[in-house]
Amino acid sequence: MSFFPTRPLLSHKLPPSTKAWLARQFKDPLVRERLSHPAQYRARSAFKLLELDEKWKFLNHDDVDSVVDLGAAPGGWSQVVAGKLGWTIEDVVGSRKLSELRAKKRLKTFEKKKKHAEGHWGDAAEEEPEAGFGLKAEQKTAEYGSWSSPSPSSPDPIYELGFGGEEEESQRPSGRGTIIAVDLLPIYPIPGVKTLQMNFLSEEANDYISALLSPRPGVEGKADVILCDMAANFTGNRVRDVEASLDICHAVFNFTHRRLRLAEEVGRRRGGVLL
Template structure:
């Protein structure tokens, strides 16, 4: 790797990755971006597991949806950056609140957080997470993104489908007044999803945190004030 100075008068050094046969061009660009990303550096300095932690931090600083004593579920929680931020804000260290993180991948332990290696779409997942929380959830968070294909329309459809699955899960476990936070992409066909959210929550916002990369089309949908009524039991 080599480093070069930025604009005139700047003392910041930009790291460049030397070309090598061992790395594809896209991998070289990704590594170079990581090495020069201030949020990646900041995350390492603060002991956070991902730069994504700052996205949650920024959104909560603005909208104050994380509160002491809450019960929260983090869908697709690996590597655990969102759980780390949420743990501080609900007060796990002070014995307040409860957080359950679920992911297909194993996640290294996080003090106070209950981690489950499981597909959140498994039939048993809603009941299991409600049991582990000790009751209904005050919030369901999802920073999940589907594997990309490179075809923009296909990728948008996949991320919307994932967010819709997360919302269906949230409908099973959210307490009245709870919140739902999920990743989307700008330009995706999200009208149906947003319609469901506006019906079931009092306030729905699209949020683009500063920690999202400038060249990324990602945004988040934050729905607060859950008000969906439970389905009426079928009459004989």
């Protein structure tokens, strides 16, 4: 007679640690607030950032245009920053509609050019060939005055690509600035946030962040605010855990030394924030 071990899925008893964790979750006011909040924050830490910003007002300045969130997963702090900079879910829907509108414009312009070309070649085929070779004197005259001064009647290439029109003004995103979220873990999309799943210490991440940060005169590749809520995985060995935390602090400090704008560059006393 063979005996099979009890399967955990068939057991109705929970370990004491799981019961204790569930009890803390049910009693935690931030957990209940997170579930009922309209923004539907992904982590309780979002309320910590909201309290800090309410006290110090470091995200409410017009010159805050670029924010880097290190160790961003699951994305609670990035959600707060996106909301502070005006990004909403409607911006994602609006940008999709804007892309569709541009595609329709390009298709319409292409069809017009195609019809015009077909009519032009059809008329040319019906004409009888003229005697002689080469161009006539009046045909040798350039239609435009020079290469650098096109005719006013020439089509605008920007308009032909569909990047124009009054109807697009109302569909532009309401948010501003650049928000970059970096983490080794995957992050689900957040409106207005560019996510990078990589190690922020790697050269690849350094190149990506440099390219994504909005280029501004004199501050290319730098951020106005750098956030970090990272913590090393605990091993139970106190010495090892402290050492891992210090390594993260040193790495973030070195990253900030290269990527953060100084107060002198911003032009105000509390400009350039590391949190």
